Amino acid sequence: MAPPAQSHRSPSPSQPSGKGEVSDLKMQLRQLAGSRAPGTDDSKRELFKKVISYMTIGIDVSSVFSEMVMCSATSDIVLKKMCYLYVGNHAKYNPDLALLTINFLQKDCKDEDPMIRGLALRSLCSLRVANLVEYLVGPLRVGLEDGNSYVRTVATVGVLKLYHISATTCVDADFPTKLKHLMLNDPDTQVVANCLSALQEIWSLEASKSEEASREREALLSKPVVYYFLNRIKEFSEWAQCLVLELVAKYVPSDSNEIFDVMNLLEDRLQHANGAVVLATIKLFLQLTLSMTDVHQQVYERIKAPLLTLVSSGSPEQSYAVLSHLHLLVMRAPMLFSSDYKHFYCQYNEPFYVKKLKLEMLTAVANESNTYEIVTELCEYAANVDIPIARESIRAVGKIALQKYDVNAIVDRLLQFLEMEKDYVTAETLVLVKDLLRKYPQWSHDCIAVVGNISSKNVQEPKAKAALIWMLGEYAQDMQDAPYVLESLIDNWEDEHSAEVRLHLLTAAMKCFFRRPPETQKALGDALAAGIADFHQDVHDRALFYYRLLQYNVSVAERVVNPPKQAVSVFADTQSSEIKDRIFDEFNSLSVVYEKPSYMFTDKEHRGPFVFSEELGNLSIGVESASNVVSTQMIEANDNDLLLSTSEKEESRGASSNGSAYNAPSIDVSSNQLLATHSTQPSVAIDDLLGLGLPVAPNPAPSPPPLKLNARAVLDPSTFQQKWRQLPISVSQEYSMNPQGVAALITPQSLLRHMQGNSIHCIASGGQAPNFKFFFFAQKAEESSTFLVECVINSASCKAQLKIKADDQSTSQAFSAFFQSVLSTFGMT
Structure with a gap:
């Protein structure tokens, strides 16, 4: 058990202040240090518990270090454990005090009780003080040859700790060779597994330093070693089995017969009760058959039942992890679970994160044969009292519609959502209708007929309001009240806090102006005037751009703002195929759960900025x-x-200013605002037409460049x-x-x-x-x-x-x- 991290919190008024109590503890421990009276160990236990409690809440108890060490001279293993915990916690921050523990720890390493020998050796290796390395070599060498398997298990891990403290000392003492001997000859499987884990880490780090270490690392993947572990795999614990399976996954069989031999040997691991073992076996099977297309497909069929069993029989956390792997497999083989879609229906007592992932699975497995049943189930979730799940279900229906599965029925279902008169349902549906109209313009008449009945006052969410405004501008000729709805929204410009909505208002007003000029003239003028005065840089720049376009040529402005459009065929995927392949290569790891390759959350350039x-x-x-x-x-x-x-090193990209999503090339230091391009003489005709009334400012006197x-x-x-x-x-x-x-x-x-x-x-x-x-x-x-x-x-x-x-x-x-x-x-x- 690792020592608890030191807390730096100040004790609350209800907690002991520390000074007086620690002094009392020190005196009581000193009195008990040499006592042999009956019940002494029980008294020591109570005092040790108080010391550990004070240490946990952040009180400095380093002053009782010597008394704790003196009181550790006992055969009571509970007292030993608490003392080791205390020593391990303080040795790292007080290297000078750690030297006091060497004698009693070395003495305990020779105790008759193997449990005490193992605990003492573990504590000795956990001191992590470079100056004490010389005291570790002897006990570790003895521990590796101990007759008790627990002591040998602790010693193998201790070798790895020694390597991280002083790699040179570890290698010079020839500990890697001793670990290799134990790995291939020790009867205890836990010792073997610890040796394998330690050697993999040591040789991977040493491989860059010497060719010999590189050869030793490659020797781990030799056929005799791999087969040695495979033949003993049933003896190992679940953790050790996963370790062995990871090792075998790196082994390259010589031919297809050897691949089948390995798979036949590990076939029963797919029925293991531990989910980690099952996923490690699946990863091995998938990697072994990558070059064998037919067999690879059969592997998908074979692993389907174990994965579905894990989803339904495990805890919510396990279900989520397995579902993440299922989702990855479905992305590579969409037809794999198309007939088992009912396994991904949401249960009422499942947590949100599991339900959300199941909805993604339903979207992924949808095809021509099961779309109706899946959409029907999703529509039931849309009326759920759980608002986040209702939103996600509506999005799932929209994703299925964008996949061209029975679009007619799905569009009808989406339009029915707009009649439910629930704010969140209406908001999500409007966003989806906008995307559907971009892909299926032929449905514009039916959609606009329903959307036109929605009052803009009932739509408050920025994305939904932006979608409604987009439709008002794009289909202004089909929506009778479009100019007047836009005008009312522009009149409330100051009350609109979303920059996205204000940007859409500018564009929609321009589009509506070119289709219905008389009705939109005033609204466009008000929008441009408000946009030019807007504090948000993007809104300001777009309004200025539209204003100058109109100054230059109205016909050109119409071609720029409202060009002929083609239906969107495919919406951009959020992940490239290369990223997906990289995640698949890291199957059975956090990469699958995070949906990103490991380098994105382990490499320095992808970590948090500070x-x-x-x-x-x-x-x-x-x-x-x-x-x-x-x-x-x-x-x-x-x-x-x-x-x-x-x-x-990488190029540092500056953050946006003013909350904007775009970067201007330079900053005007004198005004601390992004520079705007100098405009030409305003067109009086355009100003009069739009009712802007912008005054023509006189040319300012030249000033030094900012x-x-x-x-x-x-x-x-x-x-x-x-x-x-x-x-x-x-x-x-x-x-x-x-x-x-x-x-x-x-x-x-x-x-x-x-x-x-x-x-x-x-x-x-x-x-x-x-x-x-x-x-x-x-x-x-x-x-x-x-x-x-x-x-x-x-x-x-x-x-x-x-x-x-x-x-x-x-x-x-x-x-x-x-x-x-x-x-x-x-x-x-």
Whole structure:
């Protein structure tokens, strides 16, 4: 059992403060240390329980370390376990104290009781103190040769722990060779399994260092070793069987006869009660027969019954994991479960995540023969009191309709949903009707007749409202009230908080204007005027674009906004075939459950943007970007040895500003807003026609060009370090921060996101309250000139000390002013 992580919470008023209680415990433990009186062990148990309890809630009990060690001189195994737990928890954080435990742990490794020998050896290997490595070699060597299988089991895992503490010591002591001997000769299957697990990890890490280790790793996949494990597989535990099956999955048989021999030998594993063993066997069968098309298809048929059994007989968590694998298989062989679709009907007592996945399965297995039954079942769910499931069921009906299965009946069912007068049902249905009309324009007459009866006041969800507005603009000639509905929505422009809806309103007003000009003229003018004044960058730019199109040529504007359209044949898949194949290769892993390859959630560039490591203390690493992260490590945050080592580098993409989904190429520092292209002289005719009444502003006097920063600036950490050493300090000053910004520093990452939103990128950061240190860089948009910033913030004094270095010294003051203005808005609502 691993020691509990140390808690850093302050005890609540109801919890002991720690000081007085710990002192009392220390005195009582000292009194009992040398006592041989009857009942001493019972008293020690109570005191040990209190120590463990205090340790768990975060009270510092390191002062009783020596007393705990003295009291461990007992034959009571319960006391031994609690003492080992305490020692293992404190040794990592107090290496000096760990040295005190060596003597009694080594003594316990020679105890007559094999349980105590094993526990002591496990605790000794769990100290994880590099200075104590020399004390591990002897007990481990003895433990590997112990007559008790439990001690040997612990020793095999201890070898792996030793390797991670000091790989050189482990290899020099020839422990891998001893593990290999035990693996092939030990009668205990758990010892064999532990040896296999440890050797796989050791040789995979050593393979890059020596050819011999690489050969040893390949020897694990040799025919004699693989057959040795296969012949003993029934003796192993479930965990060990999965380990063996994973090993065999990497083995390449010589011919088809050998493939059939392996499959026949493992046939009964498909009926195993443990789901992990079944899935590991299925993975092996699928991989062995990939090159044998007919046999591969037969394997699909063979594994169907075991998988369906696991879905119905296991816990909800197991059902979800198995259903995820079923979904993956159905994507590769759609006809596989088409006749077993009833197994995926939802049960009333199933959790939401299982029901949702079952709905996806029903969508995946739908074909011409079962569509009617599946859609009928899904329509029942649409009337369910469980609103999330009702939404998902409506989406499932729409997905089936987009697959061209009995479209006539499905469209009728969807239109009936609109008559249910439930807000969430109407919202989901409107979104689906929009997609159906894009693929099946021939259904526009029937759909629009029903949609036209829906009041826009009853549709509040942004996506649904956007879908309704799209239909109002696209089919304005068929919907009699379309111009007036749009006009009422535009009149409430200020009350519409969704940028998506406002964008659709602009486009729909333009489309309606070209089809019914007299009725839409005023509404379009109001929409353009409101859009140009909108705070959202996308809405502002689209309104300005439409306005200039109309200025240029109305006919061209109509061709741009309302071109001839063809029906959508296939909607884009969210995953490429390459990604799906990669997930299939990682069958029986979390990749299938997450629906993404392992590198997307294990590799550094796909992890969260800010990583905290115990080895680096409170050092914050990383630069946040829209889809990529540059992970860096700060070695020393000073002028002489500033940074940095990077393990992997990618271009950092800047985050959008103003909440917009698009990135402008540059930032106007003087106004802190995205630059808009200079417009030409407004057309008075268009202004009069649309009732905009925009005044013609006089030409302003020429001003010096504003400082523009590159939102996608990239700087190599080594280049940053070199520039910092070479460039002189351009600006050095102290700046007072606002209290809100200082309070927001409780999460330093928020400052990095705030600065990056203004094209100032963080390359490294560190420190803890009250002193924080950040290193930023920025680049001019049209030049390669770079600004480097060291920012030290003291949260106690609310002061920020800035040092700025620049390639172009003349722009340092302008950049300094901009940097301070951005910093001053940090933490403000």
